[in-house]
Amino acid sequence: MTPRTFLVHGLVAGLVAGIAAFLIAYVVAEPQIDTAIALEEAASAAPAGHTHAEGTPAHSHDEEEAGHSHGQEAEVSRDTQSTWGLATGTILFGTVIGGATALAAAFALGRLGSLGARGSTATITLVGFVATALVPFLKYPSTPPAVGSGDTIGERTGLYFAFWAISLAAAVIAVVAARRLHERIGGFNAMVVAALGYLVVVLAVGLALPTVNELGAFPADTLWYFRRESLVTLAGLWAVLGVVLTGLVGRDADKALADQRRREAAAAL
Amino acid sequence: MPQATAAVPAALPQIPVSDLAPWAIFSALLAAVVLFFVGAEQGAFSVLEGTLVHEWVHDARHVMGYPCH
Numbered sequence: 001m002t003p004r005t006f007l008v009h010g011l012v013a014g015l016v017a018g019i020a021a022f023l024i025a026y027v028v029a030e031p032q033i034d035t036a037i038a039l040e041e042a043a044s045a046a047p048a049g050h051t052h053a054e055g056t057p058a059h060s061h062d063e064e065e066a067g068h069s070h071g072q073e074a075e076v077s078r079d080t081q082s083t084w085g086l087a088t089g090t091i092l093f094g095t096v097i098g099g100a101t102a103l104a105a106a107f108a109l110g111r112l113g114s115l116g117a118r119g120s121t122a123t124i125t126l127v128g129f130v131a132t133a134l135v136p137f138l139k140y141p142s143t144p145p146a147v148g149s150g151d152t153i154g155e156r157t158g159l160y161f162a163f164w165a166i167s168l169a170a171a172v173i174a175v176v177a178a179r180r181l182h183e184r185i186g187g188f189n190a191m192v193v194a195a196l197g198y199l200v201v202v203l204a205v206g207l208a209l210p211t212v213n214e215l216g217a218f219p220a221d222t223l224w225y226f227r228r229e230s231l232v233t234l235a236g237l238w239a240v241l242g243v244v245l246t247g248l249v250g251r252d253a254d255k256a257l258a259d260q261r262r263r264e265a266a267a268a269l
Numbered sequence: 270m271p272q273a274t275a276a277v278p279a280a281l282p283q284i285p286v287s288d289l290a291p292w293a294i295f296s297a298l299l300a301a302v303v304l305f306f307v308g309a310e311q312g313a314f315s316v317l318e319g320t321l322v323h324e325w326v327h328d329a330r331h332v333m334g335y336p337c338h
């Protein structure tokens with residue numbers, strides 16, 4: 001039960017979660033990405049075009065026609081993007097998120113009321129999912145290729161990361177506040193107050209920040225399927241991370257407890 | 270699970286914040302770099318020239334909810 005063991009467990013759990021997320025995304029989300037790219041290419045082939053047809057200085061891509069090329073003529077082929085590329089992204093993401101979550105769980109160990117090692121680790125993973133995946137998704141949902149202009153990518157990225165950071169900070173403050181309130185008003189009340197406080201903050205910030213809507217005439221069914229599969233992938237990543245990390249940390253806690261019992265028994269002799 | 274029920278009564282050892290801090294800081298920095306490359310490089314920002322990073326992580330970026338185009 002040291003920072004080192006938590007980090008190792010987190011990296012392992014995150015790696016497994018990243019692989020799981022790749023498999024989920026490859027099976028459920030890739031067909032929707034393909035549909036969206038086919039729509040994008042059909043639109044950019046048409047003379048009237050699409051916002052992507054405008055090359056702008058802010059836009060780093062140099063492709064002349066589509067502004068951004070997804071087809072087989074791209075630098076990285078679609079086949080590579082949907083396999084090795086997708087796996088690179090999900091596995092890197094899963095591994096660093098796993099490491100960070102495990103260190104948060106290391107802080108939570110023995111500090112969340114009467115929760116054991118498994119309980120506190122599972123709680124931290126759940127908070128991580130809600131604060132850094134679910135809530136940001138509800139304000140700024142993922143968009144399939146062909147939705148979203150290259151002109152606004154800077155603004156959209158800024159808004160997304162700002163909301164993500166505010167949500168994460170509010171969740172950290174809520175957990176710390178719940179710990180403070182725990183002794184005065186009891187565990188249940190402290191959790192309710194902390195959760196409400198978090199919700200008030202993200203709702204207020206969410207209402208204050210501008211809405212991004214660049215859908216245009218994008219088909220509603222493909223959009224809904226893509227967003228559903230995107231959320232399924234994120235939820236799957238965090239679920240696998242939570243289960244594996246909780247299992248590893250719990251096994252470690254059992255071992256630490258057994259060692260402690262053995263030492264106490266030896267000392268009592 | 271007998272071990273799990275046995276684990277509840279004993280007070281859990283806490284890890285001091287001073288022990289955790291260097292690990293947490295390093296992990297946060299690494300996460301920031303990786304999330305930047307997976308989520309934003311060659312999209313909103315371009316540290317490296319070209320579109321290779323963008324195209325390589327393109328599908329993961331879309332699926333995991335980062336703004337892209």
